[in-house]
Amino acid sequence: MNVQVTGVIVVGAGGAGLTLATELALVGVPAVVLDRLPGRNLQSRAGAIQPRTAEMLALRGLLDDALGRSIDYRLVGGHFAGLPVPLDYAAWDTRYPHPVLLPQDQLEAVLEDRLTELGGQVLREHRLTGMQQDADGVTVTATAPGGELSLRGRYLVACDGAHSSVRKIIGADFPGEAATVRMGTADLLLTGDVDDSSSGHISSRIHTSPQGHFAMITPLANGLHKLIFSGPQTMLAERDAPVTPAEVREVLRATHGGALDVAEIRYSSRFSNASRQLEHYRHGRVFFAGDSAHIHSPAGGQGLNLGVQDAFNLGWKLAAVLRGDAGEELLDTYQSERHPVAARVLALTRAQGVIMGPQRDGGLGELRDVLTDLLRLPEANRYMAGVMAGLDLCLPSPDAEAHPLLGLRMPDLDLLLDDGERIRFSDLTRSGRGVLLDLGDTPLAAAAPWSDRVTHVRARVEAAGTGAEAVLVRPDGYVCWAGGAGLTETLTRWFGPVRTRG
Known part of the structure; x- marks a missing residue:
């Protein structure tokens, strides 16, 4: 069997994988992306990009295309645990002081278009079946429409999601907390009066019932809406079970009475609040980014952003090493810089899950009231806005007396x-x-x-x-x-x- 040779093998053509491949192609480093699906996943999935991700897309001239594909609906600010106080991103001196309502499939379209312009390629319907690494590189085998492919690269980056095949082949532990809440999401057509003219703050879109139902509806393009939901029936469903109109109808009836009904489900999937993170993002010549490295509840809308920013951090470092500009030690900074960021996100999403949980005795309602009052304080609001948007990140510096700007994002002056x-x-x-x-x-x-x-x-x-x-x-x-x-x-x-x- 002939072995195709490249610089970097990227497994997974989601947001993280496409970002990484695009960063490599931009500076002339060859990379091949393998993805098991026949085409791009057209479900909206993650629904928005945070201000720091918007800034990073602007660094590469990609933001205008992304904004052109975004939903014409402006979220007024971020949120923490759905509490009714918008987080003021403008306090962080950013040109993009609000989340951009950009479905994940549209962000991936922007990235794949740029990758194609740069001469990169995504090999669809290529399912990873084996992997071996040695001192000089990584060799993989994959099943493909034309038979079996053998591919060798200097490095491999696993961006293949929460159920990563690469992680399983390596046998890397994925420690953390198992799911306690199971949820579903669907891109669907609704009947009834869907109010898309509300304040634009996420708290106005969250509806619950005393029986434990949860529904959050946001607009998409072409009359579609994105529904994130849970309820007693959803909690018992298997991960691969299809989302049915009856299941969605039960949630809508419990949260909206008779005002809304489901007319058609276009795309749907299930997820949970499981919270896990790899201890090491590097295993020899194999790196992990995005959901293959960390998973968490979607509370706060940080998951896609976290993975894209992983890729921005790793991409230029891999390129520098492969071009011979820098030594292997540069790659060690990926772990030291990105692992703590994801650990904090996992902690924040777990906290939000508790705060957003169903009301029980024990003061949860009072805790929400206290936190709401705190978020109305400008300094507390600014702190949480920076955390949730990724604008407050300060990379570690060995110099305690360094300039205050060192390690921070560069303002777009x-x-x-x-x-x-x-x-x-x-x-x-x-x-x-x-x-x-x-x-x-x-x-x-x-x-x-x-x-x-x-x-x-x-x-x-x-x-x-x-x-x-x-x-x-x-x-x-x-x-x-x-x-x-x-x-x-x-x-x-x-x-x-x-x-x-x-």
Whole structure:
């Protein structure tokens, strides 16, 4: 059997897998995506992207396409546990201060279109059947429409979901908490008066019953609505059991009386509040990202965003190593930077599950009231908005006395270039390279040896600045140096040593 050779094998063509493959293709690193399905999953599934994900799409020039595919309905803010206080994302100085109602299938369409433009490929109906790794790479076998495929890459990234085949082949433990709540989701046509003109805050869309039913309805395109639901019947259903009109009708009757009924179910699936996370995101030459690395309740709408941001973090690092710009030690930062982020999300979703649970004796209602009052305080609201939107992330730094901007996301500043052109910072990041933004009066010369990996731009900030005369920004949009000493050391750490010319 002939063995096809590539740089990176990506298993799974969901949000994380497509993001990763696109990041690699952007800088010329070959990757092949394997997916077991015959085509893209057309169910909406995750329904929105958070502000930080919107910012990261803007870094690559993908956001306009995503916004063009979004639902024409503006959510007024984020939420924590469905409590009736919108989280104010504007307090985090972002151009995208509200969730974007973008079904997952549409985000995947944006990513796959870009991947195709860049010459990448998704091999559909390719089911992984075997995998072996050695000191130099990973070899996989997969069943395909034309027979069996053998593929070898330097690395493999598992983005194949909660029931990851790669995770099972490796035998990696997936510790955590088993499901206590089973739910369903459906893209459907409804009859009756569906109110899509409410405040746009999620709490206005959550309906419950004393018998334990739960329903949340949000608009989709073409007259469809997305229903997330649970109830006594759903709690007993097997994971692979089809969602039936009778099951949905029972939930709607309990939560909306006779006001709504189901006319047609287009797509449906089931999920739970199981909460699990791999202890190690790397096993030799195999990495895990997205739901293959962590699963949790969808409370708060962070799952898709978490996986896409995993891929943005890992993609440029894999590319740097494969191009010979950086050593293997760069890949270790994926674990140290992304594992704590997912651990916090798991904790937050478990907490929200308790708060959103059915009312019982024991003060749960009073706890909701207390938390609602706390979220009305500007500082508490800003804190939780940053957490839920991914805007507050600060990457670990060994320097306790570092500049306050170090480790934070780079603001998308309005810039005036030396030639008079006005741009945004995100216009400088389309190529997937690092950016040295030089804002001082004296040009920096230290970055010249890294000009093949880092874009050096002199500019002035149009409005409020960074508080530093220069900043070095990684390809994923995080500041890794902000003025002062240590620029050469930082360039070497993140972008590799200077190449000797022979």
